[in-house]
Amino acid sequence: MFEIDLRSRKPIYEQLVDKFKELIINEVLKPDEQLPSVRTLAQQLMINPNTIQRAYRELESQNYIYSVKGKGSFVNPSSHIQNTEKIKSIKKELMKLITEALYLGITSNELYSMIKEIETSTGGGKSS
């Protein structure tokens, strides 16, 4: 499914969080779809189940998944609904990154193109 970069400075559990978020956002993992179990994924990636659990706990705290004891962990169908603080945080990070991009010579036209490209490829279904 994916791989962990053991040489990265980014902790393993954070790499997992990022990857699962990406799969959920890109709708590779669909609402209510089950995630691999903690033990199964641990074996596949050859890392400790507690580390997987650490990532899943973080994903749950960010509202991306929900977990049911005895059943498993699933994509939260309302994962695209985040609270105001999270939206603010994303916007702030975007402002910062766009400022840096413009400073480094990436043009606003290039930025517009990127937005259009992403909209096209995701169908823009949610934002209208």
Add this chain to the structure above:
Amino acid sequence: MFEIDLRSRKPIYEQLVDKFKELIINEVLKPDEQLPSVRTLAQQLMINPNTIQRAYRELESQNYIYSVKGKGSFVNPSSHIQNTEKIKSIKKELMKLITEALYLGITSNELYSMIKEIETSTGGGKSS
């Protein structure tokens, strides 16, 4: 000038790197302007000079500043010229963040507005 969040999980030297980049990108610090010395800033922020040096070394490796023994550290006038790898990296990060923003309901119009707003406030001098 700025403050360090000791409670943050982000290392102190990384916070410094981020802050100086922001000041350079927003042209608060201008080309060839001198940065506070390692020892002076250490005293002001009450942290170790080696930690400041760690941040300055990172800024230098990212081409944002240059240093001269015996003289000091200065804003690199060509800091807005980054190599292709860096530009690619920024674009990739942008694609990811824009995808997440759209997924979370931030509209493309809002994104366009943000770009315009930033352009207006920075004079858009470099990108045209």
Add this chain to the structure above:
DNA sequence: TAAGTGTACTATGAGTATTAATACAGTTAG
């Protein structure tokens, strides 16, 4: 030459990440 500047090194302690081991609670199919 003194007082500034950057740069580098070693050693130490604290915090974080990961692992290993174990155990408990819930679900489900047979």
Add this chain to the structure above:
DNA sequence: CTAACTGTATTAATACTCATAGTACACTTA
């Protein structure tokens, strides 16, 4: 009812990273 799955939690050990303290060297400049 039970075995085999699921998630969740705890403790302890280890390794890594970060920050600090101390020290020293090289350069610049008034």
